[in-house]
Amino acid sequence: MAVRTIEVRERVMARNDAFAAEVRRRLSDAEITAFNLVSSPGSGKTLLLERTMAALGEELGIAVVTGDVQTQNDADRLARHTTRLVQAVVTGGACHLDASQIATALEAIDLDQTHLLFIENVGNLVCPASWDLGEAAKIVVFSVTEGEDKPLKYPKMFQQARYAVLNKVDLLPHLDFDVDLAMDNARAINPGLRFFLTSARSCEGLDAWYRFLREQVRAVVRQ
């Protein structure tokens, strides 16, 4: 037999990144800001989105793509706040969303009526860090029940994120969690990280979060 060695040097993520570029182009054309919410399971992403949809869903034309390994429970929870804009992706075992799934999900969303898109990624602080979904930025959500050293344990996710939501702050009186230490740890990984301290349960800190979202949408629409 004749075996030839073919030099390839092709990036393994090239196909995903081509889909991500296509998603980014479609979102840009439609003047939509997209955030990729990443976190470990149970950080409170879905409740944060429920509050956000209830407060700003109509005003900002919010659409959501949810990713879960199984069930569309998160999409069902969010759909109570809107009649049209929630797309569920069931990954069937995969630990992350990829950009081709977002490209497909966009087909079912009325982009003309949307200004803000949330992608609620699979709860996992490792794998989703490696996949560009065409978002404007990743927002890492972690909660005060998780430990101050989470950013040190999962540095790639905190490097990749531009914003961090520290959630469940209503529980602080019952915990030994050191907020300053957690933020210092995160900024040791990513000095530019902008923080929001929230409780999706008690609504503490959500005003600043809503202000931020309004600013982001206005900035894109104004361009």
Next chain:
Amino acid sequence: MHELSLALEVCRLAEEVLEREGGVAIRGLGVEVGDDAGIEVANFRFCLDALLTEPPLTGARAEILAARGDSLRLAYVEVDDGRSDD
């Protein structure tokens, strides 16, 4: 955990090369993995070996080439063109 997705994509890319080159089987492939690529190499190798059991990849040898940074590339593919040596 995402190593299986990446290994699947490596196999897809290698099969594209095979088709482009008009070969009949893949005998080996090399993947460049950076030390900051977010990949657990032993797990990635396990996933690759598990996938190299079906035609046209049956029995292909996978080589992991250590690299710096976040590089993750299919470096080379050994294509069997099905012709006799003599």
